[in-house]
Amino acid sequence: MDFKIREDRRPQGPRKLVQEREAYFRLVDQGMGYSEAAAVIGINVRTGKRWRNGRGASGRNKAAPPINAVVPPPVGTGPPAPSRYLSEADRIHIADRLREKATVRAIAAELGRSPSTISREIRRNRHPTNGQYRPHAAQARAMARRPRPKPGKIGQNPELRDFIQDHLTLRWSPEQICHALRRRFADRPEMHVTHETVYQALYVQGRGELRRELTRALRTGRAMRRPHRHAAKRQPRFSHSMVMISERPAEAADRAVPGHWEGDLIVGRNSRSAIATLVERSTRYLLLVHLPTDHSAAAVRTALTDAVQTLPPHLKRSLTWDQGCEMAAHHAFSIATDVPVYFCDPGSPWQRGSNENTNGLLRQYFPKGTDLSVHTREDLDAVAAELNSRPRKTLGWETPAERLSKLLAA
Structure with a gap:
């Protein structure tokens, strides 16, 4: 304490105990009890209580508010709503x-x-x-x-700020700088920051912790952060709006009615070649669509149209696909075949589970990293026939071909 406790405890009249009051609350903030803090400072316990709770006006004494005044809610608003903060x-x-x-x-x-x-x-x-x-x-x-904004760790430590600025000038990434700080100053936690703290010091205007021109040394060279995903600013993927899987008929979900298909591409080396796969949800019957030249939207639309038009009418009910750019011409495909196309949610491959499982089986015949353009239409038909004649546990050990033939006979 920066003052001397008075030894004479007799009444001192209207003497202001400013320093004693500050020291009393400092001890209480540190966790000391009220009686113990009053004894250390040299005041009566009731004096500390008046300091904490305030007092009303009495004679020549003015009213004093409590140290932590509680503002009552407006009249008629009812009880306060439960807060996310502890009271x-x-x-x-x-x-x-x-x-x-x-x-x-x-x-x-x-x-x-x-x-x-x-x-x-x-x-x-x-x-x-x-x-x-x-x-x-x-x-x-x-x-x-609780008050915001808070002073940043980099701005309060000149040594830390200079270290980061020097290494940003050497074109180190913020993550490399943070790991170097932990190695060099292992026993000094005040010199440890995360790379997100460095990015905040660079991107958030008004903080002034790092020089703005140091953003040119970053890999991207950006002076502000660009969000990767923003639901409100998500650009439409295709010229014609997508119909999402949530609007697909309920009969497709329970697999009771045949004719609902799942589709995707398996891609070859360097994404230069591809094969389109169609799997019927009820029977797991497989169709492999040949893409001899490329897998652009126009080529995929033409190949899928030719493949679907060979099916009987009661097996052409819907097609479910992911949001790949190869289906940009989905509207033209639906007009040509009268088959609606439903799109899965982003990053949700389980919504086309039968197709994903079949694509895994196809990798036995078409390994990843190989050129798929060398396979002819006859090769694809042979692979599809072999898979369609393989017993499947999910079908009660029947083959997809057997299950499909029963449906056609019925």
């Missing part, structure tokens, strides 16, 4: 239950919170020296951390 009452409950040796999960269940929330609260807001959890000191620490 002071929650922290008092946590302290009482910890004193009773209750488990973290029990406390979390009583407060309707996640156990990780309670565990994190105890770890972050307990006393740094003795490890005791004092609710009012914990509330003060939490409120002190």
Whole structure:
């Protein structure tokens, strides 16, 4: 403390105890009890209580507000909505239950919170020296951390800032710089940052932690972050809007009615060649579509149209595909064949599970990294016939050809 505790405890009149008040609250914030802090400072316990809770006007004494004033909600608004933040009452409950040796999960269940929330609260807001959890000191620490924006770690440490700027000038990536900091300053955690912290210091305007022109040394050279995915700004993939799989008829989902197909491409070496695969969902019957020249949208549309037109009418109900650019002409395909095309959600291959499984079987015949253009139409027909005559567990050990012939006979 930067003042001398007065030895004369007799009444001093209207003397202002400014330094004593500041020291009292500093000790309370550190986790010391109210009576203990009052004894250390040399004040009465009731004086500390008045400092904490405020006092009303009395005689010549003016009213004083409490140190942590609580603003009441507007009249007529009802009880406040539950907050995502722990309140002071929650922290008092946590302290009482910890004193009773209750488990973290029990406390979390009583407060309707996640156990990780309670565990994190105890770890972050307990006393740094003795490890005791004092609710009012914990509330003060939490409120002190809440204001935004916070000063950045790079801007507060000139040595750290200079190290990062020097290595950015050498065209090191932020991730390389962060690993170098951990190796060189292994015993100094104040010199450790993540690469996201470096990017924030470069991209977020107004922070002034790193020079703006250092963004030219990044791999991309961008002066601002470009989001990879943004639902509101997602550009339409095709000129004609896609019909998503959520709108596909329910009869296709339960596989009870034949005629619903799943399709995809298996691609050869360097993506220069491809074969289109069509799998019927009910029978797992396979059609391999020859793409002799390329797998552009026009070539795929023509090849699929020729293949589908060979089917009987009751086996032409729908086609499910992923959002690959080879189906950009899906609207023209539907007009030519009267077969609607439904598209899977992005990154959801399980929505075409039969086709994905069959493509895995086809890699026994067409290994990855090989040129698929060397295979003729006769080669593809032979492979399809061999797979269609292979017993399948999901069909009760019948073959797809047998199951399809039963449907055609019926």
